[in-house]
Each structure stands twice: as structure tokens, then as C-alpha cells.
Amino acid sequence: MKKRKEIAIYGKGGIGKSTTTSNISAALSDEGYTVMQIGCDPKSDSTNTLTNGKSIPTVLETLRNGRNVGLEDMIHEGFNGILCVEAGGPEPGVGCAGRGIITAVEFLKQKFVFEEYSPDVVLYDVLGDVVCGGFAMPIREGVASQVYTVSSADFMALYAANNLFKGIKKYSNNGGALFSGIIANSINLPIQKRILEDFSLQTKSTIAEFVPRSLTVTRSELGGKTTIESDPDSEQAGVYRKLAKHIIKNDNEYVPSPLEGDELKIWAESWSDKLLEQKETEHDLECVVPGAE
């Protein structure tokens, strides 16, 4: 039997994780893989573009409302037969979203979800910068084996990525998941590319793919679809396909070296200086690093 690939995709809120993950799912399903996408975010909209923009009932909501619930109540087929799952979680400002992820993922696994549905690839789409024990759940031993992070050249996104590296480093001693690459998102300018390349150099990490910001994506999302589904021949769809192919083949797993303490700040400041210099010469720079104006 072919080994199932279980991948966690992390990244700062709003950075394009769900967009990227859903497009990877869609591209992989086009390739003939059975894909399961598990949204681990109380917002529970990870799989929306795979289900025509509709929300599906979440694991936690189902567990909360019903008894004798089974996997069939929580797993919903989306585009191309992609198995869509949303962990769900509390309303903003109440409860404990981290515990929600632990409970949801444990339930799925205790119900032998992968045995029942036999996916070739499982993608966990996880919120944020590993702020607590619950959000680290997918990178603990026995859940995902590879981790990617979606990041722009924005300083806060890189900060989140660096936090993720810290989490991975911590759990790597205990058999946790290892890192496999940065998915550089919204990269349109050479300088953004250079910032990310430098970040990956500093943190001894790799870049899986550069994904440009594109109107095609926005259009597709507004239509409740992935780019792969709504505009399969577009250039952007090609980028996602290339990324998906890379991910499915990529077996490179390692522990990155997060920047500790002030290192990250010092590094960011060094870029701030470079950006200022460049601004004087090029005048075409958008503000990409906060504090760099």
C-alpha cells in the first residue's frame, strides 16, 4: 500500500492558507489522488471554495449537537470528490479554540477516519502562529508528518513562520512533524522574493514555490471556487499545479533553525535599511515590511 501523505499547512491569518491549500487539494485531485482537507480553524471556512462557497457542518458542532454521530456526519465531498472536513470551534472571544482542534482531530483518528476513507493525501489547514498547545496538535507525533507554511514577505507573516519553526523544533525531539518548505504567497516584486529567500537562508529552510498575487484567485474565490476549478487554464492554476506536484513528490523533511530572541528583529531591521535605500532608487516599491516606510 502506498504511504499516505499527511501534511499540515500553517500560516498567519489572512495570508492565503486556505486558498493555497484548497488549490493544492484541487490540483492533486485532478491528478487522480484522493485528497482529504481538514480545516483546523474555528472560522471553519477552509474548504469553502471546494464546496461552491457553502459552509459544511463542522466536527465540533456535530459532536456538540448530536449523539451517536459518525464520520459520515462530518465528512463532505467537495469538488472532484475531495473529502472536506472542518474541525470548527468556538465563536470569537469565547471558549478554547485550541482544545477544539485537539478534540476534533482525536475524534477523527479514534474513528479510524483514514482507514475508512483511504485518502492518499491529507492536508491540515491550520490557523496561525502555533499560539498554544492545541494549535500545535497537528505537528505532534502521529498526526501530520510534513509541515509547510504559507507566508508573504510581510514581516508579521514571517514572524508567524518563525514561530512555527520554534514549534517544530520543540516537537521534533518527540517524534513530531518536520518542515518541508515555505510556500511564498503574494510574491509579485523581486524585492519580496529576495526577502523570502534571505529568510529561508537565515532559518535554514527551503522554499516550495513562489505564488504571485493574482486577480484570478480573487475572482474564483468570490465565485466560491478554487482557481483550479473556475479557471483551470489560467497561469495561476499552472502555478498551483506546479506547487501540488512539488508537494506530492517532496520528501525533504528537516528541522529549520528559527531566529531566536532579537535575531528576527535585527534581521527585519537590516531589510528595512535595504528597502529604504532601494526606495530612493526605484520609487516603485510597495510597502512590504511594516516599519520600512
Added chain:
Amino acid sequence: MSKKLNKDKKWRINLDEPAPLPKEQLWNSTKTFYGKASEILEKSRKHELQQDQDRIFRQNAMCPNFTSVLRLMTIRDGITISHAPVGCAGYLNAQPQLFQGIPKELGRPELDFHWLTSNLRENDVIFGGSEKLGKTIKLADERYKPRSIFVLASCVSGIIGDDLEGLVREIQPDTKATIVPIHCEGTRSRIWQSGYDSVWHGVLKYLVREPKKTQEDLVNIPASFSLTWIDRQELTRLLAKLGLRPNFVPELATTEQLEILAEAAVTAPVCGSLGNYLGYGLEQEFDVPFFNYPPPFGLHNTESWLRKIAEFTGKENEVEKLIEEERAAIEPKLEALRKEFKGDEATVLDWGGQARGLGLPLLTHELGLDVKGIGMYEYDEVIPEAVEELIEKVGDFDVVVADMQPYELEQIFIKHKPDVYTTCPFTGGHFKRAHTAGVRHHSFRGDPTPNSPQYGYIGLITYGNFLLRAHKHHTLNKTLGTHVRQPYKEKIYRQHSPFVKKEEKGKITSLAKEEGK
């Protein structure tokens, strides 16, 4: 780790995961039922047990963490660590006292129990508790040199998401004792018996070793808390006559007794709530045969229990001889008991765990008494056949599933007005006031008195006598009934039954009203 994940198996457990499913989700268990035995049978067959009824209010509850402590505190060469704020360790102190009444002459081992708490405080909640736990484990390992260290998770450690498995992997190489994380977070389940499953999950995952050999004469007995010391001796005696040895776990066992669980010839039940997870787990992972019913409670059940064990150990001939001998030995006493009860229309209401709940109707039937109703602390969907068999033998009867709800008991008690009421010592107090016999039948392991056994042949006679005494002598209860006030105000008794149908919960229409009360 999980080697055999047979898809056809109805009850599967997943040892790859840190924690088991709570009983509600694993065995479709319930703590709320009020109806006939035939109804509970029908509902459990349709998996509707949890959907039908609920309570308007719930008086008390207990914590899965507590039940885990009960199981593990007494492991003789083990240390229990409560990974929680210090208050959660409050009841760890009580355990040695429960057992110290057993005289050493009866074979009671030294009681030298130790426990620690990681004493989680505000800072640990904020910054994570794993590091502190690591230090606590190291301290336990160095100070007490135990063979096993059980780490009991709590609500706090569960919510902040401390990675116990990760910690174990990290520090186990430098720790002499085997570390066993137990996921018994209080928030995990409303059914506190889920803590039992958590214990067995940890034991199966971390302690049970691949069998080097099968010990053909070894019988695993996951012993319930209420199996008294004398009960143990009786079961040991019966098995010894077959050339077999019991492996009573986990209370007062050694770590090695847990490690060799997979070497046993069979796992035999005493109580399903407690033993099913271990039984199914050993069967699934290590091919140790298991039967989940009946426990050796009452004549018929004791003999079925012995015959089933004999079946798995090749003692079919010996067991028939044993049964013949034992029957001959108790026959005069049993006859005397039956004679005493004969002609009396005594009714019995019984409240206990699943073993006694489903065992007592048959036992009293064997003595010539009529059981009006039984109460169970919780009910798992696992044993519909047992309920069916029981109904066939003794007819339909009332069933209540509830515990720690004195108000409900009071209501049911008023409805049934039994002549004899039997229950656990900690739940039966106020029934004595109601002019009715109350019998403590649910002894604790630590009870070494000759009155205490209820299992096996000796248990049948002793318990029969106990019931007889309660049935014939009502003086205490009458006195109490005369002089002690009822626990609730009169108007409370006229109120509705606490059980409601789910869909009527908002309207607070009670079942009692439906019955025209």
C-alpha cells in the same frame, strides 16, 4: 502499534492515539434511562439510547480523573502523579485507608503508596506545564525508584494541550520507571466510568508487553472496585481447583502483573463498565481471548463464568466436576434460604454497576425473590444479549440508569416501595428512613468481613443471608423512618419525575405525569 484493525469488529480501539474515545462515543453508553428492560434492549439495538431521554437537572457528577486514581493509586510498585492543580490530588490521600482494614493474615500486601502532584499554577497554565511535569517525574523516579509512573491528565493539562506523549518520548530514555500517561481529563466525558477506559488505554499502550510465552493457567480478571477481598479469595479458590491462577488487576497489583496481561489464557469479566476496554484491547492487539458476560454473580452466572474460562483453558472436564462438588456443598444452605423466602412476596430494588445491576435479578430469582427494578450507574450498548437472556429468565422489569442523583432515587423508591433495597454504601443512606430495608451490598475491595462476599458460590450464600436478614428485620429502618425526617420537603415529592423526553425538555413534561401521577 495497533496491529490488527479488523474492520468487521464492532468494538475497535485505536491505541495509536493518546486517548480513548469517551464511553458515550465508544460504547454508546448512557447515564440516563427510565423504562422497562425490554425498552432498553430495543433502544440499545437501535443505537437510540442516548437520543431519547434527558434530565431536567442533574444533582451530582463525578470525575473521570477520580476513577483513574482509584484504579492506579494502589499499584504496589508504581507512583501516581496528578498533573493538575493541587486540588485535583485531594482524594489521593484516601486510597490507603480504604484497604488498610484488610488484615495482613488474609494476604493483604504492604500498603506503601506514594503520589505526587505537578501542582499546576497560573504560570504553568500560561507557559505550559510539561517542563514542570518532567521535573516531577524525575523526582518520583529518583526518590521512590518505582517500576511505573502513572501521569494522570486533568482538565487543565488537557485544555492547555500539554503534549504528554511527546514528553514521555523525550524523558523515558533517562527514566528507569516506565511512564504511562493516562488521559482522564475531567472535561472529556460526563460518564465518569470513562476514566476506567483511559487507564486501560495507557496500560495497553505503554505497559503490556509482547507475550514471551502464553501462561496457559493465567486468567486476567479486571477486578471492580467493589470486588471485596473475600470475593477475591473465593474466585482464587475456584480457579485453583481448576489448576488456574487469577491475575487481578489493577488494584493492588504490581507493574509486572500489568506487563504480562498479554500472556494470559483468557480475560474474564467481573464488571463490563470496568473491564471491557481491557478485554477487547487484549483481544484485538494480542489475541488474548475475552468474554464480556456474565460476571460470576449468582449461581447460573458463576457457573457460566467458570465454564467459559474452562473453554479457553482446556478444563472442560474439570469444570463439570468442580461445579458438581460446589453445588453439593452449598445445596443445603441454598435450600434453607429458598425455604425462608418461600411464600413471601418480597420485592427487591437494586442499584449497582452493570455487573450487579444485571446480575441481581437472576440471583434473587434463584433464591425465590422477585426483583421489581434495577438501577445501573451507567449502561453500555455492548451487552444486549445479556439483557435479553435476563428478560427470558425472570420476565420484564424496570430499569433506571443514573447515579449520584439522590432525588431521582427517592422518586423511584416512592414509586416502587420495595421490601428490600440494596445499594452501594455511599448512596443508600436515606432510604433507611423510609420504612424499608436497606442493604449495603456494594462493598469495597477493602471490606474483609465475612459478610462482604457476593461473588461465586460462597458469595451467593453470604449475600442470600444478607438479603434474608434485611428482609426479615425491618426494625432499624422503621425506627429511622419514624424518627428521621425525609430528606426533601413534602412538595418536592409531589413534583414531576426528573426524567424527561428530549423533545419535551423545554416544556418540562415529565414521564411521571404521563403515567397519570
